Amino acid sequence: MNQEFDIIIVGGGAGGFFTAINIAEKNPLLKVAILERGQEVLTKVRISGGGRCNVTHACFDPRELVKFYPRGEKELRGPFHQFASGDTVAWFESHGVTLKTEEDGRMFPVTDSSQTIIDCFLKTAAALGIKVLTGESVSHIMKSGDYWKIETRQQHFLCEKLVMASGSNPKIWEMLEGIGHSVVSPVPSLFTFNIKDERISKLPGVSAMASVKVKDTKLDSSGPVLITHWGLSGPAILKLSAWGARILAEKNYRFTIEVNWLNDVSLAEADTQLRGLKQEHARKSVSKKSPFDFPNRLWESLVLAAGVGTETKWADLSKTQLQDLAALLTQSAFRVDGKSTFKEEFVTAGGVDLREINFRTMESKLHQNLFFAGEIVNIDAITGGFNFQNAWTAGAIVANSI
Structure with missing residues (x-):
């Protein structure tokens, strides 16, 4: 039995939730689901910044912001003109989360607790009717006519548009290679x-x-x-x-x-x-x-x-x-x-080849209605809130495109 959704997002992390919420807010009629392989969502958000969640960085000029990305500097110029750190601050403010800036430019919720960000995402997703399904480890992805077919160990899903926000996940990268995408082999960063x-x-x-x-x-x-x-x-x-x-x-x-x-x-x-x-x-x-x-x-x-x-x-x-x-x-x-x-904030350099992504929409150049958000692509940054900013930017652009 296939479960059908308009949009399925693979990955219940920062990029996945931000994408899902922005899609549902722009079009509440769409049926949106998040598939998370673990039993818990937003685990990286929880431990980020020593449990305080380093949401973004107070660098508000896109031309300066791109310089913090060893991989992705050129590609992120356009996206950051669409959605950058200032937009992130405004987005969280509009969702009841006030951020503060520390001396080194890192930005945290004023509560100094990552739980504030997690609660914001969970509460907003629930209010928008986004289905969050945990323990759903994706085992197969294929295109079936106009639909994407996603198989997990438990069940099968169908959707019109598929967003991959699964972070540094070797199994997912292997599946994407199976449908023609190139993956730059991952190595540790930070x-x-x-x-x-x-x-x-x-x-x-x-x-x-x-x-x-x-x-x-x-x-x-x-x-x-x-x-x-x-x-x-x-x-x-x-x-x-x-x-x-x-x-x-x-x-x-x-x-x-x-x-x-x-x-x-x-x-x-x-x-x-x-x-x-x-x-x-x-x-x-x-x-x-x-x-x-x-x-x-x-x-x-x-x-x-x-x-x-x-x-x-x-x-x-x-x-x-x-x-x-x-x-x-x-x-x-x-x-x-x-x-x-470095602490628990494991970041990798590697992922889906940037040449295969349209950075105006974050859509695959190989497959229509396949989108990417976050660390699944070959973009990574130095420490200081920049890796999260990449996830928020991609999520906002995917939502706009969809």
Whole structure:
């Protein structure tokens, strides 16, 4: 027995719900269903932003917004002119959810709880009569005349228009390949670097503004770097992992990075500064207090690594020690051996080939009435609310098209 709907959305996540709600609001006569393979919907929304849900980012210029997407920058220019961060803020406000902006530009509900977003979606979907079916793992997709036929383990569904919002789901990608779509093989994005190194092993929790580059590549990044029990994390590292997702996967996550703890100060400039400090603080102990804008514990560790004793005075530093210290401050090399997922916010680079999608409508160029929303396509962003913004934009455009 086939269950019939006008529109079926595969995936009960952020993109799926946003698409469904916008479709039903624009045309309440349409019969809309969401199929979710798990027993719960909106699980990624729940854990996002440490349980606060980083809804979007306060970057309101589409030309600037696209720069946060390692994959999708060119393709999202048009979509962001249709629906961007400002539209997201207005949409949530109109649905009773007020957002606030934090210092770094990330936007959260004023309640600081992802449950606010989940409740908004569930309540609105129920009021609009959207059917939310959980435990429906899709096993087969095929075109049958003017209809799409979707099989799950439990039942069969028919619909006129099909929206794929299933995120990074290898089984779904395989089914889409089965109907002719190309899928760019997925690799992890947004991960931290595993590093075992005496210079940082006793410093978990210490953070500094730094610039980082991956040796033998053009990859570089700057911003806060956080030392963890496993190695290095923080925005600068996560940005590198996103922009370098494919390159670092090819290296099997084994490579060398160079950290400049003074950010944009060169080796020669650091050497000059240290000579000045030697004159200025001649009688003071070198390791006691950081003369630079980063934590004392990190300074002490770098001083020891340069072969300088804890009681050594500035006046007693040799030329070699000064040079070694300048190099450690501006060119600290660390061997990366593997990666760790950034919190629970696992993001992949990969998905449906962007050349096969019409970005004015988010419709497949291969199949009429097949649409895409969210991370199922080969678009991903750095951390900060940008991956959700991609889902809201695609959902709004799909709804407009339908």
